[in-house]
Amino acid sequence: xxxxxxxxxxxxxxxxxxxxxxxxxxxxxxxxxxxxxxxxxxxxxxxxxxxxxxxxxxxxxxxxxxxxxxxxxxxxxxxxxxxxxxxxxxxxxxxxxxxxxxxxxxxxx
Numbered sequence: 001x002x003x004x005x006x007x008x009x010x011x012x013x014x015x016x017x018x019x020x021x022x023x024x025x026x027x028x029x030x031x032x033x034x035x036x037x038x039x040x041x042x043x044x045x046x047x048x049x050x051x052x053x054x055x056x057x058x059x060x061x062x063x064x065x066x067x068x069x070x071x072x073x074x075x076x077x078x079x080x081x082x083x084x085x086x087x088x089x090x091x092x093x094x095x096x097x098x099x100x101x102x103x104x105x106x107x108x109x
Contacts, residue, residue, distance in 0.1 A: 003064055008100060009074070016062055019055045021048050029101040036107045058082040062093075072096070 005013065008027060015023035025048045028034075034041040034050055041050040054060070060082030068075050074095045081088040096104035 003067055005064065005067065008097065008102070009067075009076070009095075012095075012102065013062060013064060021051045021055070024048075024051050027102050028105075029099065029103050032102055033104045034107075035105070058084050060084070060087075062091075065090075070094075 062078040066077035076093040
């Protein structure tokens with residue numbers, strides 16, 4: 001079964017799996033926020049640096065296994081594989097989307 005994602009989310013997943021920090025950053029609003037591993041990253045410069053760091057650290061890929069809307073957020077259920085203990089793991093990517101861009105992303109289980 002192939003999940004149908006919006007063009008924005010397709011671009012986000014493709015940039016993530018292609019380890020393309022520029023393309024990933026372009027998916028976010030200029031004042032976008034990422035919350036991952038207990039740290040919040042605000043704005044394009046911080047998001048770009050965060051993504052480059054996690055790619056270097058984990059060499060990961062995501063597979064979207066489900067998508068739903070919960071309290072005005074888009075929630076992607078994912079299977080994440082990479083160079084880390086316990087790989088693969090299941091993580092939720094909770095996205096706040098507005099004006100055609102990702103305004104916020106929180107990654108967790």
